[in-house]
Amino acid sequence: MGKVWQVTAYLNYLRKTKTRYQVHSPFVYDLIEKVFKDKTKYKEFRELNRLRKKFARRTDKIETMDFGAVAGNKDYIVKVKTVGNIVKQSGHTRKQLELLFRLSRYFKPETILEFGTSVGISAAYLSKGHPQAKIITMEGSMGLTTIANETFERHGLNIEVEVGEFGAILNNIVQNVDQLDMVFFDGNHRKKSTLRYFNKCMKCAHENSVFMFDDIHWSRGMSKAWKKIKKDERVSITIDLYWIGLVFFRKGIAKQDFILRY
Numbered sequence: 001m002g003k004v005w006q007v008t009a010y011l012n013y014l015r016k017t018k019t020r021y022q023v024h025s026p027f028v029y030d031l032i033e034k035v036f037k038d039k040t041k042y043k044e045f046r047e048l049n050r051l052r053k054k055f056a057r058r059t060d061k062i063e064t065m066d067f068g069a070v071a072g073n074k075d076y077i078v079k080v081k082t083v084g085n086i087v088k089q090s091g092h093t094r095k096q097l098e099l100l101f102r103l104s105r106y107f108k109p110e111t112i113l114e115f116g117t118s119v120g121i122s123a124a125y126l127s128k129g130h131p132q133a134k135i136i137t138m139e140g141s142m143g144l145t146t147i148a149n150e151t152f153e154r155h156g157l158n159i160e161v162e163v164g165e166f167g168a169i170l171n172n173i174v175q176n177v178d179q180l181d182m183v184f185f186d187g188n189h190r191k192k193s194t195l196r197y198f199n200k201c202m203k204c205a206h207e208n209s210v211f212m213f214d215d216i217h218w219s220r221g222m223s224k225a226w227k228k229i230k231k232d233e234r235v236s237i238t239i240d241l242y243w244i245g246l247v248f249f250r251k252g253i254a255k256q257d258f259i260l261r262y
C-alpha cells in the first residue's frame with residue numbers, strides 16, 4: 001500500500017495547492033513572504049549543512065531500536081545499521097531542514113519539544129534558528145542519543161535529550177514545562193499515537209504555539225490523523241506542505257486550512 005498511497009496523496013496535494021496570491025490571511029501571507037520564500041543563506045547553514053553531510057557519509061555501525069510504525073505489531077525491533085543509512089532513511093533534505101531553521105528563527109519559541117532525536121540533526125537546525133530556545137528532544141534508541149549528545153556538546157547547542165519510549169516519558173516532560181511554544185512531531189507515525197501525543201501536548205499549548213507534524217501523508221493512518229487535527233476546534237489555521245503540516249491556535253482569525261507548495 002505504502003508507495004501507491006504516497007503517490008496518490010502527492011497528486012491530490014499538487015491538485016489542491018494554492019499560490020501566495022490566493023491566500024487572504026495576513027498571518028499566512030506574512031509567513032509565506034518571510035519564511036517560505038526567504039532565500040537568505042544564513043551564516044549558520046554552512047556549519048549545519050556540513051554536519052548533515054558528515055553524518056550521511058558515516059559508515060560506523062550502531063545498534064538501534066526501531067519503534068513506531070516501522071516496528072509493526074512489536075514495541076520495537078533491534079537492528080544494526082550504519083549511521084549514514086539511519087540519516088538517509090529517516091532524515092530530511094537540506095531544504096526541509098533549512099525551513100525548520102527559518103521557522104524557529106521567525107517564531108522565536110522559548111520552549112521546543114521534539115519527538116524523535118535520531119542523531120540530532122533537526123534539533124540542531126531548530127536550535128541554531130533561535131539559540132535562546134530551551135529544546136527538549138525525545139529518543140528511545142540509546143545508541144542514537146549518545147551520538148546526538150556528543151554533537152550537541154561539540155557544537156555548543158542548548159539541547160536536552162530525554163531517553164525513553166515517547167509514551168513512557170511524555171507525561172513527565174509535559175508536567176515540567178510551563179508551556180510549549182513549538183512542537184516537532186517526528187517519530188512514531190501512527191494515527192493513534194500521533195493523536196495521543198497531540199492531545200498531551202495541547203495541555204501546554206497557547207495561542208501562539210506552533211505544532212509541526214512530519215510525514216502527514218506518509219500513510220493512510222497519518223492522513224487520517226492529519227484530517228482529525230485539522231478539524232479540532234482548538235486549531236485555527238493549518239498549512240499542509242505535504243511533507244510537513246503546520247498547526248496554529250491563533251484566536252480572532254477564521255478557521256482555515258491551507259495547502260501550499262514549499
Ligand SMILES: C[S@@+](CC[C@H](N)C(=O)[O-])C[C@H]1O[C@@H](n2cnc3c(N)ncnc32)[C@H](O)[C@@H]1O
Pocket residue numbers: 065066067068090091092115116117118119120121122123138139140141144164165166167186187188
Ligand atoms: C524520523 S527519526 C527522527 C529524525 C530527526 N528528527 C531528524 O530529522 O534529524 C524518528 C526517531 O524517533 C524515534 N522513535 C520512533 N518512535 C519512538 C517511540 N515510540 N519512542 C521513542 N523513540 C521513538 C526513532 O528511534 C527515530 O530515531
